[in-house]
Amino acid sequence: MDERLNAFKSILFALSDAAVFLFTKPLGILLLGFCLLLAAAARLWTALSNRRLAAMAAGEGFGLAAAAGAALRELAGLGVKAAGALPALAGLGAALVLLVGIADATRSVDDYVAGRKKLEELTATVLNVERRYKAVEARIDEAGAGRIKATLSFFDYRNPSAAARTQTIDIAGKELFIDAIVCNFDYSAISAGKTVNLAIPFKVFSDEVPEAEGVALSLVDEKGVPIMYRRSPDELYGISPTAYDARLAELMDSMRTDQAARGAGIVRSLYGDAVHRGVKTGDDFTLWVEQSGGLSVKDGDSF
Amino acid sequence: MRSRSGARRGSPLIGALLVLASFAAGGYFWFQYSAASQKQKITRLEELSARLRSETVPLKFMVLSRDGGEIRARIRMYDLSGREIAVLERSWPGSELYIDILLLPFRSENVGVKADSWLALPYRIFTDRLAASSGSVLFEAYDRGGFPEVLGGIGLSPGERADIVSSFASARESAAGGSPATAAAKGAFGSAVHEVSELSRLEPGIVYKVVCRIKGGVEIMED
Numbered sequence: 001m002d003e004r005l006n007a008f009k010s011i012l013f014a015l016s017d018a019a020v021f022l023f024t025k026p027l028g029i030l031l032l033g034f035c036l037l038l039a040a041a042a043r044l045w046t047a048l049s050n051r052r053l054a055a056m057a058a059g060e061g062f063g064l065a066a067a068a069g070a071a072l073r074e075l076a077g078l079g080v081k082a083a084g085a086l087p088a089l090a091g092l093g094a095a096l097v098l099l100v101g102i103a104d105a106t107r108s109v110d111d112y113v114a115g116r117k118k119l120e121e122l123t124a125t126v127l128n129v130e131r132r133y134k135a136v137e138a139r140i141d142e143a144g145a146g147r148i149k150a151t152l153s154f155f156d157y158r159n160p161s162a163a164a165r166t167q168t169i170d171i172a173g174k175e176l177f178i179d180a181i182v183c184n185f186d187y188s189a190i191s192a193g194k195t196v197n198l199a200i201p202f203k204v205f206s207d208e209v210p211e212a213e214g215v216a217l218s219l220v221d222e223k224g225v226p227i228m229y230r231r232s233p234d235e236l237y238g239i240s241p242t243a244y245d246a247r248l249a250e251l252m253d254s255m256r257t258d259q260a261a262r263g264a265g266i267v268r269s270l271y272g273d274a275v276h277r278g279v280k281t282g283d284d285f286t287l288w289v290e291q292s293g294g295l296s297v298k299d300g301d302s303f
Numbered sequence: 304m305r306s307r308s309g310a311r312r313g314s315p316l317i318g319a320l321l322v323l324a325s326f327a328a329g330g331y332f333w334f335q336y337s338a339a340s341q342k343q344k345i346t347r348l349e350e351l352s353a354r355l356r357s358e359t360v361p362l363k364f365m366v367l368s369r370d371g372g373e374i375r376a377r378i379r380m381y382d383l384s385g386r387e388i389a390v391l392e393r394s395w396p397g398s399e400l401y402i403d404i405l406l407l408p409f410r411s412e413n414v415g416v417k418a419d420s421w422l423a424l425p426y427r428i429f430t431d432r433l434a435a436s437s438g439s440v441l442f443e444a445y446d447r448g449g450f451p452e453v454l455g456g457i458g459l460s461p462g463e464r465a466d467i468v469s470s471f472a473s474a475r476e477s478a479a480g481g482s483p484a485t486a487a488a489k490g491a492f493g494s495a496v497h498e499v500s501e502l503s504r505l506e507p508g509i510v511y512k513v514v515c516r517i518k519g520g521v522e523i524m525e526d
Contacts, residue, residue, distance in 0.1 A: 108338065115341045122348035129355045132518070175435065175483040181499055184522055187356060207483065211399070211431040269514075271523040274401065274495040276435070278483030285492075292355045294520020296406075297492035 009106060016103030019096045040078060047074040125191040129292050133157035135199045136178055136287040137300070140279045141168070148176050148206060148279055152217075157196055157289065169215045173206025179214070179274040184293045186268050199273075199289045211274065268293070354517055359383055361453045362402065362425045362513045363526055366505045367392070372432070374400055380425055380445050384456030389444040397430025400505065402513055403438070403495040404521050407470045407488050422470060423515035424451055426484055426493060435495070442475050494521040 022028040051070045055062035082089075134155045142149040149170045153163035180201040189195045205214030275287055275295050284300035360381060367375040375394040382388050405426040425445070429438030445452040450464065451471045459467070473487035485491045496513060498505040505511060510526040 108334070112334070112338050112341065115338070115345060119341060119345055119348070122345060122352060126348055126352050126355065129352065130518075173436075175485065175493075177435070177495065182522075184520075191352075206434075207436040208434055210397075210429070210434045211401070212397070269522040269524045272399075272497040272499040273521065274497065276403075276483070276485065276493045276495065277491075278477075278486045290516065290518045290520040292518050292520060293514070293516045293522050294518075295494065296519035299490060 009110075012099070012103050012106065016100045019100055023096070040075075043078065044071055044074055047071075124193060128191050128193045129187070131196075131291045132288040132296065133196060133291075134160045134286055135180065135289050135295070136201055137163070138176065138178065138283075138285055138287070139300075140176070140281055140283040143174070143279045143281045143283070146174070146208070147172055148174070150176060150204075150279070152178070152201075152204070154201060154217075157198075167217060169204050171204065171206050171209055171215060173208035175207035175276050175278045177205045177207070177211075177214070177274040177276040178287055179203040179205065179211060179272060180287075180295065181270070182273045182289075182295060183270050184268045190291050197289050197291055197293065199287070199295055201287075203274075205274070207276075357517055358514045359423060360385070360512045360514055361404070361423055363510055364400075364402065364513070365510050366400065366507045368507060369398060372396060372398070374398060374430060376400055376428075378402075378425075378428065378441075380441070380453055382452055382456035383454060386456055388452045388455075391439075391441070391444060393439065395428065395430045395433055395439070397432030399431040399498050399500060401429045401431070401435070401438070401495040401497040402523075403427045403429065403435065403493050404513065404515065405474055405484050405487075405493050406491060406515075406519050406521075407474065408490040409466070409470070420517055421515070421519045422451075422454060422467060423521070424453060424471065424474065425513075426474075426478075429495070431497075436481075440478055442471075442478065446471075446475070492519075494519075496521050496523045498523070 020028075022032045048067055048070055052062045052067075055066070134157070136155070137153040139151045139153075140148065141151055147170065149168070151166060151168050153166045155162075156164045178201055180199040183198045183200075185195050185197055190197065201217050203211060203214045203216055205211045273295050275297050277283075277285060277297060286298050286300060288296045288298060290296050362378060362380050364376050364378045367377055369375075373394045373396055375392070377390065377392040379387055380389040380391075403426040405424045407422040407424065409420050409422045425441045427435065427438040427440045429435045442451075447455070449468050449472060451467065454467055470488055474484040474491075477486045478484040483493075485493050505523075511523055512526045514522045514524050516522070
């Protein structure tokens with residue numbers, strides 16, 4: 001049905017475009033005028049040839065005056081025929097206008113339908129890129145006298161309501177750094193909703209304590225898979241546990257092999273990001289994974 | 304009598320034609336309005352999508368060498384038009400370079416920009432072996448009479464410029480007073496982007512850029 005409709009549309013658009021070209025564009029009008037002149041000239045030439053042959057057969061001369069007279073009579077005849085055909089020409093004109101109108105209306109409807117599809121895609125794209133996922137919630141239990149005691153809750157992006165693990169830390173300093181490996185995927189994959197950018201927190205340090213001496217976060221299992229992204233079999237839908245594990249391992253591999261990931265065009269950037277804030281007792285803030293890229297920090301009371 | 308009856312017969316036809324024409328005209332105008340409205344929505348979403356993907360690059364860097372437990376790098380800073388405004392080259396103890404960007408919440412006066420946006424200021428450089436408080440603070444490198452030149456190069460209203468100068472002054476004061484510069488404004492935070500030895504080593508001789516996103520995210524990408 002679609003094929004037939006498309007074939008019909010192609011013919012309609014071709015006829016409409018031809019009519020618009022011939023009757024509204026200077027080149028088209030010139031071409032049309034030239035064709036009409038050519039037809040009239042051919043008609044005149046045929047008439048004069050016939051008349052000359054008839055004159056020769058009758059043994060009469062066919063001079064310039066006779067030829068001019070015959071040509072004028074033929075042209076007058078053409079004019080009379082054209083005048084007689086005016087209603088038909090007007091009908092043809094009206095039909096062409098209708099044809100162009102229908103073609104334009106069809107195009108407008110097609111554009112509108114295509115616009116609706118584009119609108120849906122753009123809306124999904126914006127929603128996907130604008131989205132953010134909670135990765136860590138930090139609550140400062142105590143801060144002062146050069147020490148920070150905090151409780152960190154780590155979240156899986158698929159289950160933001162319950163922490164996958166909670167860990168308390170005690171470190172010297174005034175500013176808390178939460179260090180994470182960040183993997184930003186290509187925008188095409190993010191905007192299509194095929195994947196989400198990932199953040200794997202791995203260490204906490206401070207303004208006084210360098211990263212090398214920071215507190216490691218035990219968030220990776222024995223297979224090297226972050227615990228936030230592990231699933232029990234009954235949590236998986238539409239994918240077998242084996243396939244999920246394989247996919248996850250593949251993903252982790254691709255993150256480990258930076259060159260391979262970039263070569264495959266799936267990872268836009270892979271790096272570490274230690275987001276930080278000066279803290280005081282009672283502070284709470286959330287670390288978000290932005291789908292537009294990177295990490296951001298928001299106050300606990302921002303939402 | 305015949306003509307009156309003819310008029311009676313004609314009236315419903317004319318009426319029906321008028322109703323039909325009204326529906327056609329109404330349909331036409333509704334369609335035109337819907338199409339125009341759809342175009343506006345598409346334009347707005349395209350702008351929003353482009354805005355979400357937009358990036359600024361306040362800083363580029365290149366690791367020059369890693370010798371004897373030190374990492375040497377050249378840092379170049381740029382304004383928003385891409386003009387280089389400062390260059391710094393030095394060594395730090397350690398093996399992983401941390402480039403700290405201070406993100407201060409900012410509300411632009413630009414029409415249509417309602418979402419949160421951030422001022423991204425290169426803050427300091429430290430390493431995995433050098434604590435952040437002992438790192439190299441970068442504010443002085445691009446301070447031009449109190450205005451952070453990394454945010455120059457675009458048209459700013461006097462109000463926006465004043466807000467930026469005020470935020471920058473607060474950040475500098477906090478940093479100079481031994482407090483975290485993130486204390487300069489409510490909601491401010493820092494993002495110290497760095498290499499991770501096991502995953503993505505920064506190759507000496509290759510230029511990397513620090514990309515700041517509109518929603519506060521910061522990335523390291525190869526230039």
